Each structure stands twice: as C-alpha cells, then as structure tokens.
Amino acid sequence: MSAKKLLLIDDDLELTELLKEYLTPQGYELDVAHDGEAGLSLATSHKHYDLILLDVMLPKLDGFEVLKKLRTSHLTPVLMLTAKGDDYDKIFGLEMGADDYLAKPFNHRELSARIKALVRRMALLPSSSVQQNLKLGNVELSPPAQQVFCANNLVELTATEYSILHLLMINHGSLVSKQNISEKVLGKKLAAFDRSIDMHVSNLRKKLAAFSPEEKIKTHRGAGYLYLVST
Incomplete structure (x- = not known):
C-alpha cells in the first residue's frame, strides 16, 4: 500500500518538524510549506495530496485566501487548524469549503484520528464504482465518477x-x-455546539x-436532516 500524501501549510517551524516526526512513522508522506503562497503552489501542482492541513494565520496569504483560491480548481480535503475558541475562524473556514477543523493547541492523537478519518473516507469512495x-x-x-448533477x-x-x-x-x-x-x-462523534x-x-x-x-434538504431542528423526494 502506497503512503498517503499530506500537505502541511503552517509557519510554525517547530510544530511542522514535530508533526513530520510524528506522522511519518504512521505511513504518511508529508510535504511542508511555511507560507500561504508556497502552500498554494504545492496544493495546486500536479502532485496528488490525500489531505491538506492548513493553518489560518500564515504570511503572504492567510489560510482563508489559500482555501478560497484552492477551491476554484481543487476539491482536495482540507483540515483547517484554527485558534482555540475562535468560532469565527471555524465557521468561516467551513463556509469556504474546509472539510473539518481542529483548534490549536491540539493533541497529536486527536490530529492523527482526524487525518485517518478523512483519508479513510476518501479511500473508500472509489469502491463505490x-x-x-x-x-x-x-x-x-x-x-463511479463521484459527480453530482442537478437539472x-x-x-x-x-x-x-x-x-x-x-x-x-x-x-x-x-x-x-x-x-x-x-x-x-467526518469520522468523529458530534461535539456540543459543533x-x-x-x-x-x-x-x-x-x-x-x-x-x-x-427545497431538497429539510432541517429538523435539533434532530437532523431529511432528503425530500419530488413528486
């Protein structure tokens, strides 16, 4: 089985080294960029990434700008790394197309679990062929094509x-x-206020x-969602 390829975009040099040492033995191939421009360049290159770990606070281009530009051409799963307790960053990132978020400082085991859940879900999609x-x-x-058509x-x-x-x-x-x-x-239990x-x-x-x-998706407040079938 080939190693899953991750891209980490974060300007914290110490953290990126620690994560590289932590994730590589778990079977991940990790590329690192320390600013938004370099990260976007790698993310939109011809190299395939199974997941992008994207910090919000970055030099040159912040994480939101990187995500906005990325989503014009790529649907690669993105796990945003946000400031702890900053709900604005979390909500804004999700609105712009992030797949999940994790607040800093985080437990490495939790990060590993989130990565595994997102990568595993993507790996299962081709089996739907x-x-x-x-x-x-x-x-x-x-x-088979992992595509959706409406009208x-x-x-x-x-x-x-x-x-x-x-x-x-x-x-x-x-x-x-x-x-x-x-x-x-998302491969995780739903937390309160999430x-x-x-x-x-x-x-x-x-x-x-x-x-x-x-209307195709009806909300049942506090309970969940219902897909409506047109008559």
Whole structure:
C-alpha cells in the first residue's frame, strides 16, 4: 500500500518538524510549506495530496485566501487548524469549503484520528464504482465518477459535501441525525455546539439551489436532516 500524501501549510517551524516526526512513522508522506503562497503552489501542482492541513494565520496569504483560491480548481480535503475558541475562524473556514477543523493547541492523537478519518473516507469512495447512479427528482449522483448533477448541470461539491448528499439520498424520506452524519462522514462523534455539519449542509443547499429552486434538504431542528423526494 502506497503512503498517503499530506500537505502541511503552517509557519510554525517547530510544530511542522514535530508533526513530520510524528506522522511519518504512521505511513504518511508529508510535504511542508511555511507560507500561504508556497502552500498554494504545492496544493495546486500536479502532485496528488490525500489531505491538506492548513493553518489560518500564515504570511503572504492567510489560510482563508489559500482555501478560497484552492477551491476554484481543487476539491482536495482540507483540515483547517484554527485558534482555540475562535468560532469565527471555524465557521468561516467551513463556509469556504474546509472539510473539518481542529483548534490549536491540539493533541497529536486527536490530529492523527482526524487525518485517518478523512483519508479513510476518501479511500473508500472509489469502491463505490460498482454502484449504479442514484437519481431523485432532478438530482443525479454518480458514484463511479463521484459527480453530482442537478437539472443536468454539474454541481462542484467538496468531498465532504458529496458524502453528506450521498448519505441523505440513500436514506431519502428518512431522518438522518447529525450524529450519524458526523460519525459516517467526518469520522468523529458530534461535539456540543459543533456547527460543522450545519455549515456543510448549508453550502450543499446553496450549490443545489443555484440550479433548482426546489427545497431538497429539510432541517429538523435539533434532530437532523431529511432528503425530500419530488413528486
């Protein structure tokens, strides 16, 4: 099995060295960039990365600018590293297309668990190639190509948004709890006051609404989400 390739974009030299020493023995190949411009250049190069670890506070280009530019061309999963307790950074990062976030200072074991969950989820997506397309109303999800079409238009989704939509569609007509989504898509238990699932679903709604005005995902406050089937 080939090593999973990670890109770490962080200007903390000591932290990046520690993480390289910690993650390499776990089977990861880690590239490091110490400013936003260098990080973006690597992230958008021809080299494939399974996951990008992106700090918010960076010289030259901050993490949000890097993420915004990255998402115009790449859907590589991104784990944002934010300041502890800074909810604005977390929410803004998720709105811009980050897949998950982790507050600094963090426990290395927790970081490893988050990385494993995101990388494992991505590794499982190709196995869906044996599945047939799933079509509900004017939304069609193609597991072999990992693409989504709405009213015959290609919808550019991040890996997390795609996984959430897939989970909701295969359970159409049934309520899917936030806890279920968090565990199956993000690979973690839903923490109190964690709004990451809400933000991903909000982004998903906006992208589908750009091609179809019909409500497709209904919120059951405090419980979860329901994918509506058009009649």
